[in-house]
Amino acid sequence: MPRIGVFVCQCGNNISSTVDTAKVAEEMSKLPGVVLTEDYKFMCSSPGQDMLKETVAKNKLDGIVVAACSPHMHEKTFRKAVEKAGLNPYKCEIANIREQCSWVHHDTTKKIGTAKSIDLTRMVLERLKRNKNLTKISIPVNKRALVIGGGIAGIQAAIDIADGGRDVILVEKEPSIGGNMAKLSETFPTMDCSQCIMTPKMVEAELHDRIQLYTYSEVEKLDGYIGNFSVTIRKKARFVNEDLCTGCGDCWNKCPFKADSEFEHGLTKRKLIYTPFPQSVPNIPVIDKERCPKILKDKCGLCEKVCQPEAIDYTQEDEIVVEEVGAIVVATGYNLMDEARFAPYGYGKLKDVINGLQFERLASSSGPTGGEIQRPSDGKVPESIVFIQCVGSRDESKGVSYCSKICCMYTAKHTMLYKHKVHDGQAYVFYMDIRSGGKRYEEFTRRAIEQEGAMYLRGRVSRVYEKNGKLMVQGADTLSGSQVVIEADMVVLATALVSRQGADSLAQKLGIGYDKHKFYSEYHPKLKPVETITGGIFLAGSCVGPMDIPESVSMGSAAASKVQALFSADMLDREPITSKVREETCNACWDCVTACPYVAISKKEIKNRKGEVIRMVANVNDGLCTGCGTCIAACRSKTIDLAGYTDEQVYAALNAF
Amino acid sequence: MEDQLREKAKELLEGGEIKVVIGYGWNNRKTRITPVFITKAEDVDKLVFNALCVNNLSIYLTRKYKDIQAMGKPAIVAKGCDIKNIVVCISEGQVERDNVHIIGMTCSGVVYKQELWQGELKDNIMPSKCHNCDVRNPHITDSVIGDPVDFTPPEEPAGMLFDKIREFDSKPASDRWEFWNEHFTRCVKCYACRQVCTLCYCERCITDKNQPQWIETSAHPRGNMAWNLIRAQHLAGRCTQCGECERACPVNIPLNMVNSKLALTVKESFGYRAGYDTEEHPPMIVYKPEDEEDFIR
Ligand SMILES: Cc1cc2nc3c(=O)[nH]c(=O)nc-3n(C[C@H](O)[C@H](O)[C@H](O)COP(=O)(O)OP(=O)(O)OC[C@H]3O[C@@H](n4cnc5c(N)ncnc54)[C@H](O)[C@@H]3O)c2cc1C
Ligand code: SF4
Ligand code: SF4
Ligand code: SF4
Numbered sequence: 001m002p003r004i005g006v007f008v009c010q011c012g013n014n015i016s017s018t019v020d021t022a023k024v025a026e027e028m029s030k031l032p033g034v035v036l037t038e039d040y041k042f043m044c045s046s047p048g049q050d051m052l053k054e055t056v057a058k059n060k061l062d063g064i065v066v067a068a069c070s071p072h073m074h075e076k077t078f079r080k081a082v083e084k085a086g087l088n089p090y091k092c093e094i095a096n097i098r099e100q101c102s103w104v105h106h107d108t109t110k111k112i113g114t115a116k117s118i119d120l121t122r123m124v125l126e127r128l129k130r131n132k133n134l135t136k137i138s139i140p141v142n143k144r145a146l147v148i149g150g151g152i153a154g155i156q157a158a159i160d161i162a163d164g165g166r167d168v169i170l171v172e173k174e175p176s177i178g179g180n181m182a183k184l185s186e187t188f189p190t191m192d193c194s195q196c197i198m199t200p201k202m203v204e205a206e207l208h209d210r211i212q213l214y215t216y217s218e219v220e221k222l223d224g225y226i227g228n229f230s231v232t233i234r235k236k237a238r239f240v241n242e243d244l245c246t247g248c249g250d251c252w253n254k255c256p257f258k259a260d261s262e263f264e265h266g267l268t269k270r271k272l273i274y275t276p277f278p279q280s281v282p283n284i285p286v287i288d289k290e291r292c293p294k295i296l297k298d299k300c301g302l303c304e305k306v307c308q309p310e311a312i313d314y315t316q317e318d319e320i321v322v323e324e325v326g327a328i329v330v331a332t333g334y335n336l337m338d339e340a341r342f343a344p345y346g347y348g349k350l351k352d353v354i355n356g357l358q359f360e361r362l363a364s365s366s367g368p369t370g371g372e373i374q375r376p377s378d379g380k381v382p383e384s385i386v387f388i389q390c391v392g393s394r395d396e397s398k399g400v401s402y403c404s405k406i407c408c409m410y411t412a413k414h415t416m417l418y419k420h421k422v423h424d425g426q427a428y429v430f431y432m433d434i435r436s437g438g439k440r441y442e443e444f445t446r447r448a449i450e451q452e453g454a455m456y457l458r459g460r461v462s463r464v465y466e467k468n469g470k471l472m473v474q475g476a477d478t479l480s481g482s483q484v485v486i487e488a489d490m491v492v493l494a495t496a497l498v499s500r501q502g503a504d505s506l507a508q509k510l511g512i513g514y515d516k517h518k519f520y521s522e523y524h525p526k527l528k529p530v531e532t533i534t535g536g537i538f539l540a541g542s543c544v545g546p547m548d549i550p551e552s553v554s555m556g557s558a559a560a561s562k563v564q565a566l567f568s569a570d571m572l573d574r575e576p577i578t579s580k581v582r583e584e585t586c587n588a589c590w591d592c593v594t595a596c597p598y599v600a601i602s603k604k605e606i607k608n609r610k611g612e613v614i615r616m617v618a619n620v621n622d623g624l625c626t627g628c629g630t631c632i633a634a635c636r637s638k639t640i641d642l643a644g645y646t647d648e649q650v651y652a653a654l655n656a657f
Numbered sequence: 658m659e660d661q662l663r664e665k666a667k668e669l670l671e672g673g674e675i676k677v678v679i680g681y682g683w684n685n686r687k688t689r690i691t692p693v694f695i696t697k698a699e700d701v702d703k704l705v706f707n708a709l710c711v712n713n714l715s716i717y718l719t720r721k722y723k724d725i726q727a728m729g730k731p732a733i734v735a736k737g738c739d740i741k742n743i744v745v746c747i748s749e750g751q752v753e754r755d756n757v758h759i760i761g762m763t764c765s766g767v768v769y770k771q772e773l774w775q776g777e778l779k780d781n782i783m784p785s786k787c788h789n790c791d792v793r794n795p796h797i798t799d800s801v802i803g804d805p806v807d808f809t810p811p812e813e814p815a816g817m818l819f820d821k822i823r824e825f826d827s828k829p830a831s832d833r834w835e836f837w838n839e840h841f842t843r844c845v846k847c848y849a850c851r852q853v854c855t856l857c858y859c860e861r862c863i864t865d866k867n868q869p870q871w872i873e874t875s876a877h878p879r880g881n882m883a884w885n886l887i888r889a890q891h892l893a894g895r896c897t898q899c900g901e902c903e904r905a906c907p908v909n910i911p912l913n914m915v916n917s918k919l920a921l922t923v924k925e926s927f928g929y930r931a932g933y934d935t936e937e938h939p940p941m942i943v944y945k946p947e948d949e950e951d952f953i954r
Binding site: 591595637 | 751862943944
């Protein structure tokens, strides 16, 4: 006969206000196998846990039901407590009588809540009677990390992990690391030069002994599980031998052909063999294979001729490398929303309507104009600029529902940059609200308005059109209640920040979640903001949602500290709640193999004494199985069981209802 | 056609690789068509093929028939519809494609039950699968017997059964429940439907699992309902509507109506039909990261 103890928690009055906990305990004491029951105020308090431990030891209990809150809250707490009392932790089960009972039944006569709590507890009790002792699964940890995305968030994560003494692989899909921050001119709220604070970080990452850069590379495939991932990386062909290239620049100086520069957002041209920007890391060019005539039709070949170290190699092909790592940080950043969606604003049609990042380039001393604000159409210094905020943000019908969070700040910054460079220029800003929460942020926007002379108009712009060589911006000024038309030389759109193109397909490769905007989902938005639902994969920066540099950097460091924590032990404990195949009845139909979202099931050969394969059966890899139960539903012959939730246990629980 | 078939069978058996030809033959009194297993070249004259060959012989390829499996590599006489079941077996790892020789028979239809035969094949004695057949010229074969049949498969599922399903679907849920309840109550739990089904190849059917016993074994209405629902669900997206279960059922439960309804649902929801692709698993059992449905992400 089992010796089970049932502990019913009142949770202050969280449970006891709608559940008669004493009655629940009394009913449980009548059931076979139950040797004692307790009705207690706060089971999770230290005295509560101590009482649990003592009672288990003193009464030689071999099973425990705690009827309390959700197992998500305190299953671990109570399992630890009984373990200290010498019991297998998996002999302790939780009946959830709070979230699934007392909180949802408001009947203060306690009739409903009590009856349901009795049912719930009895079901768990019957399941518990069939529990087996389980032992944690111990898996080794490979203490190397992979960081995907070399923006500021990814760079920070990589440096922090590397400084902690672990090897890091940093994969960046562009020819250079740096991301969007490398494009910025000066940064709010302190107005320090972005390049000046960014390039040292980029170089630090490049030179760090423990960081290996894979630029112009992408993650193609991920196998494995926490502590033991295997990553397939595609190194796209640069057509330049990285070991030989000295970055002298002879090739791009000589290349006779040009194309729009991606880094400069089309404000200027680059050569067909190029680095995205002068401070690129690594300072090794790539050939634009879509356009280069040598590669397309074997014409030209000038760069090869001028390259002294003979680094040019037109026959180079993509290379596939496989790296083994134990943890992954995803830091793939953001894109700006495609302005083509906003036809009335004339982006793409009217040359002097540009987006925020283009303005950053115009204001940047390393940009196409050397930092002078000139309008793209004719190079004239604009006498007035209209900035339009919330283009696409907070606009469910044409754009996205969310606030892009940083546009109010960078628009204020833009008006100041403009004022500092063109003293008698006039900046106008159309805004919906000014959102400048953050340390020194409100002071910053006030300064733009009050001291730097920017004219703020509250309202939406309806259209931008051209008249006599000027841009006419027509909009509402809701504060004065009038329609206004402002004449401008240039218009800057603060377009919404959106998720990276291809964010969803990367998420699918990695097995992490994303929201409807394709921003990556945190395990818990408040309490686990850098974790994902997949063990060993962490998040950093604006791939999670719009955020500024300080936030991206903090998140990079936070993710790094999670990786360090994971790497602090040689072995990793995993919950033993995994699937088991009963080989005798397996049909080898492989339904479970195709159904398992974690690729945890493989085909195993059963051999006879002579070593001949006589049949095949399914086999679950404990390291990969998350205990999701999908295979169990898929298996027609009911051959698979989940430890802790076996068929028999579930059946017993249902029968107890 | 039969001559051609016997010729082929002879050639295969003499070739040595094929150890048994699974096909159709007459019973002793020459009144019914029954399965025959030809292992010697001199016996090939026992093979016949005609409109009475309604049975789906593919079941003899499964692990249910270990004795046949033990004979060695089989060749099987199969109509297009039968081949669909072989295809599902291949995709589910039950039959290796290289380990069976499919003798595909071109076919103009068969009778639903042999006793209905009066010497002429008419629509009203043909099973639903023949009304909807798109594989009169068999689709996956190693050799083909018979002249190509000229026909146009219906674009939408046609015939009495599907008319009935469409009419039935328009009824209120309570009426539909009552209909099935009445039918399933009559089930005698003989499991003939399971035994005759190629795709019910589990060595231990869930009905035989008694630790715990999810499905009551007695022919009690509750257990009957559970059994019939589970049988149908286990075949959703896999069943090819060959109709053998319904032909086997001693109490005439319209099992193929359940099967056909489920097949329609799977087609509508997932654009998938079982029995055409040896590589594909039914979509409901396959996790793909790029799945359109996002409930699992
Ligand atoms: C106009 C404008 C002005 C701004 N001004 C300021 C400011 O003044 N102050 C401030 O604090 N913030 C400012 N920001 C915000 C700032 O740009 C971001 O906070 C910061 O760049 C986020 O960094 P990140 O690393 O998260 O993303 P990103 O900078 O986007 O970097 C992501 C990196 O990942 C790479 N990547 C993407 N996908 C893959 C993949 N599949 N595989 C490999 N690599 C991949 C990308 O190429 C990129 O290098 C501004 C933003 C805009 C639009
Ligand atoms: S429980 Fe889930 S993760 Fe584990 S083997 Fe089954 S399907 Fe895969
Ligand atoms: S689904 Fe079940 S029967 Fe099929 S291979 Fe997996 S364990 Fe075996
Ligand atoms: S063949 Fe008919 S009677 Fe027999 S188990 Fe199947 S449904 Fe029931």
